[in-house]
Amino acid sequence: MTTKMKEVDAVIVGLGWTGGILAKELAEAGLKVVALERGTMRSTDKDYAVPIVRDELRFVVRHDLMQNTARDTLTIRNNPSQEALPMRRLGSFLPGEVVGGSGVHWSGHTWRWTDMEFRVRTLYEERYGKNFIPTDMTIQDWGITYAELEPYYDKFEYTAAVSGKAGNIRGQIQPGGNPFEAPREREYPLPALTPILASEMFTAAANNNGYHPFPRPAANASRAYTNPDGSKFGGCQYCGYCQRFGCEANAKGSPHITVIPIAMRNPNFELRTHAWVTKVLKDSDGKRVTGVTYTNVLNGEEFEQPAGMVLLCAYAINNVHLMLLSGIGQPYDPVAQTGVIGKSYCYQTGAGATLFFEGRHFNPFMNAGGSNTTIDDFNINWDFDRGPHGFVGGYNIGAGFNTALPIGYRPVPSGTPQWGKAWKAATAKWYQTAMNINASGSVMANRYNYYDLDPTYRNAFGQPLMRMTFDYKANEHKMGQHAAQVINDIAKSMNPTRLNQATARTQPWTVVPYQSTHNTGGTIMGTNPRDSALNKYLQSWDCHNLFAVGANVFAHNASYNPTGPVGALAYWTADAIKNRYVKNPGPLVPA
Amino acid sequence: MRDQNFGRRDFLKGAVAGSVAAANLPQSAQAQQAPAAPATPGYSFLNLDEAAFVEALVDHMVPADELSPKGTELGINIYIDRALAGGWGKGERLYMQGPWKLGVPSQGYQLPLTPAQLYRAGIEATNTHCRKAYGKPFDRLDEQQREEVLAGLSTGKVSFDSGLPVRVFWTTVYQTVMEGMFSDPIYGGNRNKAGWRLIGFxxxxxxxxxxxxxxxxxxxxxxxxxxxxxx
Known part of the structure; x- marks a missing residue:
């Protein structure tokens, strides 16, 4: 027995950053909006307050704010010849599951992805020729430009209280900023965070090596701030508990203190928590969607929510899962290379070194989520010639600390015993005298990295689990080797007492340990319905009143953290819906 | 000092059998000095053999020296007992639907066991190995023998006749010992914040x-x- 609810103009599935932005913007435009969130309501006052939030075991190790894999997870494998098995507990990536989503527990790193991503195939083919791109590397242009997104990046940065130093304002290179960044209209809303010793030492070493270090832009308010919507932020306390924690100081840009409360005050908006969406419903000819079905997880009761528009705003993986479960669009087939839903799943790669300096005091427990200095010389610097190195993409290198808490972070030089007196002595000696230099690298789309529905395993609702097939390819191995070399050269130039050198990831991708919650693709945006699921407004090519918003739309993964373009694209889509779609519902781009 | 391995387990077993070993109940010097923080305020999951194993394990991995007290005085054994008795030990958040296959290491944890069941089976398998190799369970081994066993578990040189994957057991054991040493003291370990004091956290x-x-x-x-x- 399914209870049919009253029809609304738009139903939003998942209330994190993208759902929050769309909820606020569309409710303000006069649309009746309902958001369905599987998680619970949590607030800074009650849930992220000191001292309870300062609990590494609860929030980092036991995943208090994350998706519960007992109820729903994925199956995983490295290639199509393997049998996929369930990810029985979280590890490599950590989707959030509360009101605010992963926007509560992120670190705040906020980047502007540039045309180096959005025009990736065109740029590489122009410079290196078609043959430079491996046959199985299914990269393609995204159908959008940096210039189109610039105002929306700006809007997101000012909403989320991003602290940083501009490197390029309207074409003028700014000292202290990232000289490789694309031009921005104006400075960041807040000055860069206070540097810590590790980032200062890396800055000096990077300069000595001829690179161009700059403070990492992060949605950690470097001082008290009121954003253009009137949302109030406290100044970051450098408490050392950022990634995976809610912020007790309201200094982290999170939807639960910005767009969501504004939407909640609007009578056009209604939030239903504990509401697990199981399917998007299509009309009889399959050209439109008519709403969603969902289950109240508190009692198992089933509902249908009819809606004029459906906006998928769950975690990237779950947006793709819902598309596959609902039979919207043609599922991707890597053998025939047909279909688009599930195509181009990407992740990120990396390499890291640990440097030990006797006599220094890094105080790894004092930092913001973005206490980090970065170089982009091997990332969005198009002067870096990839030709001799034979890879597509790039990596950024950074040094600093972010949430270096002692269950998870206890650096010791290679070869140290794992227990006993010698282990204790090394742990005591090096905990405060070590720093890291890490690279985060892009992953290009590949024909054999994709999602589909698992044939065997099911979730708590009896639905097939999502199946993820992923591994790093030769392109990523080559990039990782280049990154490890650069890191080790910088590290050696700093004369550490001991050095655990960086090595490239060349082993198969593994579901443990944690790597990054930067899963992208599956319902990618593009220029035409043959090779993409969505148009440039994140509108389904198949059903024009369905939009899917999140990193699931990325046609490949850059080295940068994804939230900058995720937030910007949410504002971009909100504008397209408010200003164009509502007035004249239909495809915003001709197929 | 008498053999530290003759402990509460022997006393309790004796008591059940009607022996009068109570007069000989050994107490460590440290425990006498700190009566407010007994090493064993009682177990809610571990049975006597398992408690003896865990106590011996954490005291071997975290020995007392000038840097910190030993594992049981840090309460790491209590942390482990509480973790196994609680939601995590019972498999909360663990996807527990079959079919069950070992898969490849990159697919992560694949056993049809909750962490508590894994711990129980792993202790039993380790003690079986110890009895075979040394004629007695882990907690009765001398320091050198304990070191050999842990080295064998951590490198996978020991294998369990029961079919339980050593690597998975050891990873879980190691992780929980570290959690018991460095998590907030509300969970029963890191007593007097001695783990944090060790590193200056x-x-x-x-x-x-x-x-x-x-x-x-x-x-x-x-x-x-x-x-x-x-x-």
């Missing part, structure tokens, strides 16, 4: 806004603060 302290500049490249005088201290 200040704990749940609220603000470093001023400290971030003031203590740049300077030692931060950490008297650690726990959740209970601030509650």
């Amino acid at each position: 200040p704990g749940a302290i609220a603000v470093h806004r001023e400290n971030v500049e003031k203590f740049r490249d300077k030692k931060f005088p950490a008297d650690p603060i726990s959740i209970a201290d601030m509650s």
Whole structure:
């Protein structure tokens, strides 16, 4: 027995950053909006307050704010010849599951992805020729430009209280900023965070090596701030508990203190928590969607929510899962290379070194989520010639600390015993005298990295689990080797007492340990319905009143953290819906 | 000092059998000095054999020296007992639907066991190995023998006749010992914040806004603060 609810103009599935932005913007435009969130309501006052939030075991190790894999997870494998098995507990990536989503527990790193991503195939083919791109590397242009997104990046940065130093304002290179960044209209809303010793030492070493270090832009308010919507932020306390924690100081840009409360005050908006969406419903000819079905997880009761528009705003993986479960669009087939839903799943790669300096005091427990200095010389610097190195993409290198808490972070030089007196002595000696230099690298789309529905395993609702097939390819191995070399050269130039050198990831991708919650693709945006699921407004090519918003739309993964373009694209889509779609519902781009 | 391995388990077993070993109940010197923090306030999951194993394990991995008290005095055994008895030990958040296959290492944990069941089976298998190799269970081994066993578990040189994957058991054991040493004391381990004191971690302290500049490249005088201290 399914209870049919009253029809609304738009139903939003998942209330994190993208759902929050769309909820606020569309409710303000006069649309009746309902958001369905599987998680619970949590607030800074009650849930992220000191001292309870300062609990590494609860929030980092036991995943208090994350998706519960007992109820729903994925199956995983490295290639199509393997049998996929369930990810029985979280590890490599950590989707959030509360009101605010992963926007509560992120670190705040906020980047502007540039045309180096959005025009990736065109740029590489122009410079290196078609043959430079491996046959199985299914990269393609995204159908959008940096210039189109610039105002929306700006809007997101000012909403989320991003602290940083501009490197390029309207074409003028700014000292202290990232000289490789694309031009921005104006400075960041807040000055860069206070540097810590590790980032200062890396800055000096990077300069000595001829690179161009700059403070990492992060949605950690470097001082008290009121954003253009009137949302109030406290100044970051450098408490050392950022990634995976809610912020007790309201200094982290999170939807639960910005767009969501504004939407909640609007009578056009209604939030239903504990509401697990199981399917998007299509009309009889399959050209439109008519709403969603969902289950109240508190009692198992089933509902249908009819809606004029459906906006998928769950975690990237779950947006793709819902598309596959609902039979919207043609599922991707890597053998025939047909279909688009599930195509181009990407992740990120990396390499890291640990440097030990006797006599220094890094105080790894004092930092913001973005206490980090970065170089982009091997990332969005198009002067870096990839030709001799034979890879597509790039990596950024950074040094600093972010949430270096002692269950998870206890650096010791290679070869140290794992227990006993010698282990204790090394742990005591090096905990405060070590720093890291890490690279985060892009992953290009590949024909054999994709999602589909698992044939065997099911979730708590009896639905097939999502199946993820992923591994790093030769392109990523080559990039990782280049990154490890650069890191080790910088590290050696700093004369550490001991050095655990960086090595490239060349082993198969593994579901443990944690790597990054930067899963992208599956319902990618593009220029035409043959090779993409969505148009440039994140509108389904198949059903024009369905939009899917999140990193699931990325046609490949850059080295940068994804939230900058995720937030910007949410504002971009909100504008397209408010200003164009509502007035004249239909495809915003001709197929 | 008498054999530290003749402990509460032997006493309790004797008591059940009607023996009068109570008069000989050994107590460590440290326990006498700190009666307010007994090494074993009681177990809610571990049985006597398992408790003896875990106590011996954590005292071997975290021996007493000038840097910290030993594992049982840090309460790591209590942390492990509580973790296994609680939601995590019972498999909360663990996807527990079959079919069950071992898969490849990159697919992560694939056993049809909750962490508590894994621990129980692993202790039994380790003791079986110890009896075969040394004629007695792990907690009765001398220090050198314990070292050999842990080296065998951590490198996979030991294999279990029961079919339980050693690697998975050891990974879980190691992780829980570290959790018991470095998590907030509300969970039963890290007693007196001795794990945090070992490394100079200040704990749940609220603000470093001023400290971030003031203590740049300077030692931060950490008297650690726990959740209970601030509650």
